[in-house]
Amino acid sequence: MDRRLLPIKLDNYRPLRDIVFENLREAIISGILKPGERLMEIQLAEEMGVSRTPVREAIRKLELEGFVVMVPRKGAYVAGISVKDITDVFELRASLEALAAGLAAQRITEEETEQMERLLVKTASYFDEEKIDELVEVDIDFHDMVYRASRNQRLVQIIGNLREQLRRFRTTSLSHPGRIKEAWEEHSKMVEAIADRNVSLAQTLAWEHIENAENSMLEAMGIVKEKLQS
Incomplete structure (x- = not known):
């Protein structure tokens, strides 16, 4: 597997889900995760060295902020810029x-x-x-x-x-x-x-x-x- 995301560095003062969220958001903003790309929870979790739970929570939050779109029966995708x-x-x-x-x-x-x-x-x-x-x-x-x-x-x-x-x-x-x-x-x-x-x-x-x-x-x-x- 080609690793694109850096492993998470733990911060004792911040919840893991927040760190994962910021890591994924930064990857979208910088273009590492490209518009239209499907976000696979298992793959992302493995790249960052975390379980699927904080990844799932981060994707939901990214959807609320407009960085991710959920497609019924298909999953989560990086939102394009119209x-x-x-x-x-x-x-x-x-x-x-x-x-x-x-x-x-x-x-x-x-x-x-x-x-x-x-x-x-x-x-x-x-x-x-x-x-x-x-x-x-x-x-x-x-x-x-x-x-x-x-x-x-x-x-x-x-x-x-x-x-x-x-x-x-x-x-x-x-x-x-x-x-x-x-x-x-x-x-x-x-x-x-x-x-x-x-x-x-x-x-x-x-x-x-x-x-x-x-x-x-x-x-x-x-x-x-x-x-x-x-």
Whole structure:
């Protein structure tokens, strides 16, 4: 049997089912478990070195979060990403990001601005090697900083509910040729607008950034957005 999943590392403070769930979710987000692939409890349990029970519980939870679909009389499959899923999420995200950027332009501290500048430097350090996993994490950190700087906890919570779906999309979008540097340039402009307390520009740049991310993802999937709207 070809092993794709790493054996589970026990954590005395967390239930095994939670660790198995996170392991499987990460495998789906990273593409190790691919859309449309059937999830065989026995095989997954053997790869992770656990019994079938926590795997079964994890699959049920993944279904609730939209990562898995259950097909009657056939079993569990990794959920595909439909164009409707993408457009729905990016429409919502564009509005939330624009709101967060505008609020951040009013409320950000000098320390937070400096932290965002440091994240830009960190992103640039990964350009040549194109370390997608690391770039995704830094991208998450950058946007988290914008959300926190908005000083709107409800907004942070709503974005948090989309977090894992967004991470799945980020990997595809940032993998598209040229997108990494484009995203860095867009982040740089956003930081400048926020630091200058330019609310309207920060909102516009945030909205355009998310639209560009959506377009990159659709292009990576061979889909032209204009055709969807015609």
